[in-house]
Amino acid sequence: MKKRIHDIDLFRKYPHEVQLELFQNLISTAKNTEWGRKYGYEDNLSVREFQERVPISTYEDLYPYIERVMKGEQNLLWPTKIEWFAKSSGTTNARSKYIPVSPESLEDCHYKGGKDMLSIYVNLYPETKLFTGKGLSIGGSHHPSELNAKVNCGDVSAVIMQNLPIWAEAIRTPPLKIALMDKWEEKIEKMVEVTVKENVTSMSGVPTWTYVLLKRILEVTGKSNILEIWPNLELFTHGAVAFGPYRQLFRDIIPSDQMNYLEVYNASEGFFGIQDQAGTEDEMLLMLDYGVYYEFIPMDQFEEENPKTLTLDQVELGKNYAIVISTNAGLWRYKIGDTVRFTSLSPYRIKISGRTKHFINAFGEEVIVENAEEAITNACDATGAIISNFTACPVYLESDKRGGHEWLIEFEKEPNDLKRFTQVLDEKLREVNSDYDAKRQNDIALQGPLVHAAPKGTFLNWLSHKGKLGGQNKVPRLSNTRDYLEEIMQVNGL
Structure with a gap:
């Protein structure tokens, strides 16, 4: 050695x-x-x-x-x-x-x-x-x-x-x-x-x-x-x-x-x-x-x-x-x-x-996995939460509402305040990603993140459904489409 x-x-x-x-x-x-x-x-x-x-x-x-x-x-x-x-x-x-x-x-x-x-x-x-x-x-x-x-x-x-x-x-x-x-x-x-x-x-x-x-x-x-x-x-x-x-x-x-x-x-x-x-x-x-x-x-x-x-x-x-x-x-x-x-x-x-291929850039915000994981870690530290898995995707612009990001997070330990968790997540993303920050100014292009707390076992159920339990299989952290998140929610009846 x-x-x-x-x-x-x-x-x-x-x-x-x-x-x-x-x-x-x-x-x-x-x-x-x-x-x-x-x-x-x-x-x-x-x-x-x-x-x-x-x-x-x-x-x-x-x-x-x-x-x-x-x-x-x-x-x-x-x-x-x-x-x-x-x-x-x-x-x-x-x-x-x-x-x-x-x-x-x-x-x-x-x-x-x-x-x-x-x-x-x-x-x-x-x-x-x-x-x-x-x-x-x-x-x-x-x-x-x-x-x-x-x-x-x-x-x-x-x-x-x-x-x-x-x-x-x-x-x-x-x-x-x-x-x-x-x-x-x-x-x-x-x-x-x-x-x-x-x-x-x-x-x-x-x-x-x-x-x-x-x-x-x-x-x-x-x-x-x-x-x-x-x-x-x-x-x-x-x-x-x-x-x-x-x-x-x-x-x-x-x-x-x-x-x-x-x-x-x-x-x-x-x-x-x-x-x-x-x-x-x-x-x-x-x-x-x-x-x-x-x-x-x-x-x-x-x-x-x-x-x-x-x-x-x-x-x-x-x-x-x-x-x-x-x-x-x-x-x-x-x-x-x-x-x-x-x-x-x-x-x-x-x-x-x-x-x-794992990023969110639906509005020019260019959020990468490193940004997301840093923000999630900060939000956990601030609210006493512990996560077991998460994924996020865009919420597309519609005529009557602004776009944004939707997060599905499975907590091992729930945050003491989900609203505060969401706020810290957003603040940290703005701090580490100037493009995201620019799009979030006054909610002009992006509204604040929408965070769902998923029931325990949500992501394991989805991986099992896909035949991908164990090994090096993992959940995609970010996607520029809604396919993963909607499939996970559908499989789990959410």
């Missing part, structure tokens, strides 16, 4: 050299693939030539290649044999994405990220007792592809778990046969049964589903908090959704100042960031030697037909960028759909600011 910290320090110190070397390795390795031959990778491309020749890709652009690989063809996007695909649930849309997972991306990206997470944690907390117990991980499931029984597809966490070495399986819980079950309700009950008997010192997973499991454990055992069951619990590694709105939920259920929280940025496409400082909250070191070459599109140019991408040495602090990646699994100049903001350029640290 100490040796790996030395390697991390190297890319902190020489980020551009590390990225350039990685880029050259990617191009060299893929030069004889069908994609590499199409775009002349054998010419030993420079970054500029690469950007000129190779188009920016969406999933739909790459899907004809991905489908052929799923059917059994090889050496199309990447030279090594690909038999695993991560089923992406970055959104709750009906269409699933199947992201190729090569042996290199599994070993040098996903596994490396997990090992680095431990290395960084031990470096931050050298007195840790983490390894005296087991790590609890909450994952999804996998299954053979409908296109080819020799190929397996599933949640990225399931792909990782299934391929873990034996020694890693020995220090985690629950056993694979339970961790990879596909029936979520049955899986939760089995996980409770098994894990309460273990000495769990760490947990990893999506905050939403981890909290559901912990609540069920307390219900079954009759205990008042998790430390009565796992007194040596000291770490929760979380990702997929912002932790801010969930922080108080976990403090209440794990009442200890010794409990540590570490954010990671991992997705079906790769492992990208790890919180490397104590107490920084959602600010992560961009991991530069994982077989991922980064480019960035300024969000004010995102909708352009051929937007100019920036390399790492060209980004600026505080601006929103859409991430474009080229990877050791054959994703080339691929838009993953996330937006980030740099908080430091030496070393490069980022905050996830939202999704390229």
Whole structure:
């Protein structure tokens, strides 16, 4: 672990050299693939030539290649044999994405990220007792592809778990046969049964589903908090959704100042960031030697037909960028759909600011997920509320009324004053987003937010209805249409 910290320090110190070397390795390795031959990778491309020749890709652009690989063809996007695909649930849309997972991306990206997470944690907390117990991980499931029984597809966490070495399986819980079950309700009950008997010192997973499991454990055992069951619990590694709105939920259920929280940025496409400082909250070191070459599109140019991408040495602090990646699994100049903001350029640290498709901009207000989560957290703090989930969308202008935003929020603990909660939510949004503030001036374009308190279980019912319980599935925080909110309300009879 100490040796790996030395390697991390190297890319902190020489980020551009590390990225350039990685880029050259990617191009060299893929030069004889069908994609590499199409775009002349054998010419030993420079970054500029690469950007000129190779188009920016969406999933739909790459899907004809991905489908052929799923059917059994090889050496199309990447030279090594690909038999695993991560089923992406970055959104709750009906269409699933199947992201190729090569042996290199599994070993040098996903596994490396997990090992680095431990290395960084031990470096931050050298007195840790983490390894005296087991790590609890909450994952999804996998299954053979409908296109080819020799190929397996599933949640990225399931792909990782299934391929873990034996020694890693020995220090985690629950056993694979339970961790990879596909029936979520049955899986939760089995996980409770098994894990309460273990000495769990760490947990990893999506905050939403981890909290559901912990609540069920307390219900079954009759205990008042998790430390009565796992007194040596000291770490929760979380990702997929912002932790801010969930922080108080976990403090209440794990009442200890010794409990540590570490954010990671991992997705079906790769492992990208790890919180490397104590107490920084959602600010992560961009991991530069994982077989991922980064480019960035300024969000004010995102909708352009051929937007100019920036390399790492060209980004600026505080601006929103859409991430474009080229990877050791054959994703080339691929838009993953996330937006980030740099908080430091030496070393490069980022905050996830939202999704390229998850925002509200019906009236020019340009509200992004980061704005919404900051405002929700503030409103909770001001009114003693704790939320479990939320979504928001526009209220469109009509001839007899102004437009606005409608919020559906499921509270674990109701605010002491919903009107005050709504007021603080609005005030914070105005503070952090000047476009929203301008549209709210004197209610000219936007009236104040409309907030509904949803009954408990509302969002779980909807996810269950969609067949998306567990794994990395999550509720879209913001939408520029009313589709999600109206469907959630309809499913729940609200």
